[in-house]
Amino acid sequence: MADAILLTSGASLNAEERGRLASAYPSLHVDGPDAMAGLDPAARDGIRAIAFKGHAQMSGAEMDLFPNLGVIANYGVGYDAIDVAAATERGVKVTNTPNVLNDDVADLAVAMLIAQCRTMRNGEAHVRSGAWAREGEIPLNRKVTGNTAGIVGLGRIGREIADRLAAFKMDIHYHARSEKPTPGWTYHDDVVALAEAVDFLFVALVGGPATEGYVSRAAIEALGPRGVLINISRGTTVDEGALLDALEQGKIAGAGLDVFLNEPDIDPRFLALDNVVLQPHQGSGSVETRRAMAVLQLDNIRAFLDGRELLTPVN
Numbered sequence: 571m572a573d574a575i576l577l578t579s580g581a582s583l584n585a586e587e588r589g590r591l592a593s594a595y596p597s598l599h600v601d602g603p604d605a606m607a608g609l610d611p612a613a614r615d616g617i618r619a620i621a622f623k624g625h626a627q628m629s630g631a632e633m634d635l636f637p638n639l640g641v642i643a644n645y646g647v648g649y650d651a652i653d654v655a656a657a658t659e660r661g662v663k664v665t666n667t668p669n670v671l672n673d674d675v676a677d678l679a680v681a682m683l684i685a686q687c688r689t690m691r692n693g694e695a696h697v698r699s700g701a702w703a704r705e706g707e708i709p710l711n712r713k714v715t716g717n718t719a720g721i722v723g724l725g726r727i728g729r730e731i732a733d734r735l736a737a738f739k740m741d742i743h744y745h746a747r748s749e750k751p752t753p754g755w756t757y758h759d760d761v762v763a764l765a766e767a768v769d770f771l772f773v774a775l776v777g778g779p780a781t782e783g784y785v786s787r788a789a790i791e792a793l794g795p796r797g798v799l800i801n802i803s804r805g806t807t808v809d810e811g812a813l814l815d816a817l818e819q820g821k822i823a824g825a826g827l828d829v830f831l832n833e834p835d836i837d838p839r840f841l842a843l844d845n846v847v848l849q850p851h852q853g854s855g856s857v858e859t860r861r862a863m864a865v866l867q868l869d870n871i872r873a874f875l876d877g878r879e880l881l882t883p884v885n
C-alpha cells in the first residue's frame with residue numbers, strides 16, 4: 571500500500587475526523603500505540619504517516635514497527651505523549667497544531683475562574699433544586715474583575731489568557747524562562763515569588779518531564795487562603811498531591827482544573843471538594859476548533875507526503 575496513514579486512538583476520532591483522513595489516503599485505524607504491534611507486518615511496511623491523537627505514550631519502540639514512517643502528525647499542540655527525541659534519532663518528523671486552539675483554551679481558563687469565584691456550580695444547583703424559590707438567595711461570593719493575576723508560562727495560550735484578564739482590569743504578573751515584550755506586565759523569575767504576588771494563578775506551561783511538578787507545594791502554599799489556581803496545561807505541571815492538600819485544608823480558596831494526572835480516572839479526592847471546578851480536558855473542545863486542528867493535522871501529513879515544507883513542525 572503506497573503512502574498509507576495510520577490513525578491512532580481510532581475510538582476518539584469522531585466520524586468527520588476519521589472520514590477526512592480516510593478519504594485523503596488509504597488508512598488503517600488502531601486504538602492507540604499499544605495496538606500497533608498487532609498490525610500485520612506487510613500493512614505496517616506501507617505506513618508513511620501516523621495521524622496521532624490522544625495521551626498514550628508513543629515511544630521509539632512503536633516507531634520501529636514502521637520501517638517507512640516519515641511523520642507523526644499530532645492532533646493537539648501538546649506533544650508530550652510522543653518521544654520527540656526518539657523520533658528525531660530515527661529521522662521521523664513530528665508536527666502539532668499550535669495557535670488554532672489558543673482562544674478556546676484561554677476562554678475555558680477564564681470561565682473556570684469566574685465559575686469558581688461566583689460559585690456558579692452552587693448557583694445552578696440552587697435553581698435546579700427549587701431551593702431558590704424555597705430559601706431565597708445563595709450566599710454572596712467573590713468579585714473577579716480588578717484582582718491580580720499571575721500566568722505561569724506566557725506562551726501562545728498564556729498570552730491569550732493574560733489578554734483576557736487585562737480586559738477584566740486585572741494587574742498582570744507572569745513567569746517564564748525569559749522576560750517577554752508586554753504592555754508593562756510584571757515579570758517574576760521565580761514561580762513561588764509569582765504566586766506570592768497574585769490572587770489568581772493560571773498554569774499554561776508545556777507538559778513533559780522538564781516541567782513536572784513545576785508549580786510546587788511551596789508555590790501553591792504561597793498563593794495563600796484567597797488564592798485560586800487554574801490549570802489548563804497538563805496534570806503533570808502542578809504538584810497534584812500538594813494541590814489536593816491545600817484545597818482540603820483551606821490553604822488556598824479554590825481551583826479550576828481541566829487537566830489531571832491519570833486522566834480520565836482522576837484522584838477521587840477531587841470529587842469530594844466543593845471549592846473546585848472540574849472539567850474533562852475539554853480546553854480545545856469546540857466543534858470549530860477541533861475542525862481546525864484536524865485540518866492542520868491533515869495539511870501537515872499532505873505537506874510531508876508531497877515533499878513540501880511542513881506547516882507546524884516540532885523537530
Ligand code: NAP
Pocket residue numbers: 647648649668669671675722723724725726727728746747748774775776777780781802803804828829851852853854855
Ligand atoms: P507554548 O507557546 O510553547 O508556551 C509554553 C510555555 O511553557 C512557555 O511560556 C514556555 O516558557 C514554558 N516552558 C516550556 N518549557 C519549559 C521548561 N522546561 N521550564 C519552564 N517553562 C517552560 O505552548 P502553548 O501553545 O501555549 O501550549 C501550552 C500547553 O497547553 C501545551 O503544551 C499543552 O500541554 C497545553 N494545552 C492544553 C489544552 C487543554 O485542552 N487543556 C489544549 C491545548 C494545549 P518560555 O517562554 O520561557 O519558553
